[in-house]
Amino acid sequence: MKIDQFRVDPGHAVELAERSTRSADGFDGDKAAGQQEAVRLIGRLGELQQVLYAGATHKLLIVLQAMDAAGKDGTIRAVFTGVNPQGTRVTSFKRPTDLELAHDYLWRVHQHAPAAGEIAIFNRSHYEDVLVVRVHGLVAEERWKRRYEHIAAFERMLADEGTTIVKLFLHISKEEQAVRFRERLADPTKRWKFRAGDLDERKRWDDYQRAYEAAIEATSTPWAPWYVVPADRNWYRNLVVSQILVDTLEALDLRYPDPETGLDGLKVI
Amino acid sequence: MKIDQFRVDPGHAVELAERSTRSADGFDGDKAAGQQEAVRLIGRLGELQQVLYAGATHKLLIVLQAMDAAGKDGTIRAVFTGVNPQGTRVTSFKRPTDLELAHDYLWRVHQHAPAAGEIAIFNRSHYEDVLVVRVHGLVAEERWKRRYEHIAAFERMLADEGTTIVKLFLHISKEEQAVRFRERLADPTKRWKFRAGDLDERKRWDDYQRAYEAAIEATSTPWAPWYVVPADRNWYRNLVVSQILVDTLEALDLRYPDPETGLDGLKVI
Secondary structure, eight states, rough: OGGGGGGGOTTTOOGGGGGGGGGTTOSSOOOOHHHHHHHHHHHHHHHHHHHHHHOOOOOEEEEEEEEETTSSSHHHHHHHHHHHHHTTEEEOOOOHHHHHHHHHHHHHHHTOOOOOTTEEEEEGGGGGGHHHHHTTTOOOOHHHHHHHHHHHHHHHHHHHHEEEEEEEEOOOOHHHHHHHHHHHOTTTTTGGGGOOOOOOOHHHHHHHEEEEEEHHHHHBBBBBBBBEEEEEHHHHHHHHHHHHHHHHHTSOOOOOOOOOTTTTTTOOO | OOGGGGGGOTTTOGGGGGGGSSSSOOOOOOOHHHHHHHHHHHHHHHHHHHHHHHHOOOEEEEEEETTSSHHHHHHHHHBBBBBOSSTTEEEEEOSSOOOHTTOOHHHHTTTTTTOOOOOOEEEGGGGGTHHHHTTOSSSSSSHHHHHHHHHHHHHHHHHHTEEEEEEEEEEEEEHHHHHHHHHHHOTTTTTGGTHHHHHHHHHHHHHHHHHHHHHHHHHHHHTBBBEEEESSSSSHHHOOOOOHHHHHHHHHHSOOOOOOOOOOTTTOO
């Protein structure tokens, strides 16, 4: 499957309503075939991670953003269970603590940027500071507007210093969110995930979509592209995400490190 | 399989030479059956982790220690690939940095202790400060000797504050280490793992065994027990480790959190 179709070209306007949440374009197969292909890709991802970690030169940062119930947790579970946690770190950015709020908004995310050989997965990220912050007016517009440039500059620096950045927006429809909220409420094993406040956020759906469009448009760059991943169907979402990650890692020149010199003829006694 | 046979009873002397590195006691089956059982246990571990993470009350700390080539990395890969990395963190403690050395030896490990809902895996740990430090005389004996008590007190505090601690010593024979070193030297995809200095450490085998015995004896407690895991055969090692972890988690009262009150009758529109 070609991943370009999901990438947001730098400098292009983004209209989320124009982008399908259910498309299975570019994949000739049904759900079962898609799941099988995802298993293959995830296996490949595990192999690539092993070399990435051993080589300890490249760094991979994956940013996951989405509306509530779009499947951030589910994507991590589906795609990264099967990848060695040694070298793979997930950081969930929740409501900032007092300490975090006492710093600039990039301070807390910077600490969790990947080291050489690592994959860092951000479950939410610094993008919340131009999303929820904008929708709820937590800081003045003139302030959050400047953040697009900070973020682009920050990501540029990371990329220049050896970090490969992949940003994924899991795109679901408002109808699908309702279906998932109702499921959570009805299922005793999922009910704890539901907060009454989730419905207040849902009322701001359109505001969030506008905020996402603006953020994605302002920050999709050649060195840190955004992908809009159709996410109404979990199997297709997992397939697309794993294909994006495999293609991204395969484009790097991953290799095991050279052995120390002087090992020839060494005897183990 | 009963895991008590691997546990070091508090206050008992530990003689590693008396403990088998190849035993398959307590498991009625061959390698294929053992591998199959490990797959089942690892699947169960994944389920338990999901509830641990959701519940966000218990914390699990796993300390992995072993001689070189005993399989610390391999154990993590085998047992934790298949567990959701969201909520599972591996920290590899290498030679301390200048910053780390400028602090007490527990400073760097404390930062990586698990939060509520998390599994933290230490690949090497604060135990290096009574192992390599002792064998190489990096600090005076009167100083490292006092560390057993610091460590016991530190772990006691972690346990009192809600951390379940499991310490695993992967026990291989000196012969098996030689076999694995030779394999590393001969295999181009593994050769990078070999350091000529590994052979110098191997010469101190007996010193390390004495250091492990003293450390394990001094710090195996009811709240932070050591397990000596026979590790000459990878399949058996994986089986024992996964059984220990499953039994440990099953002994906790893991459950999904209660849902927010007031959700009854809520309509998603």
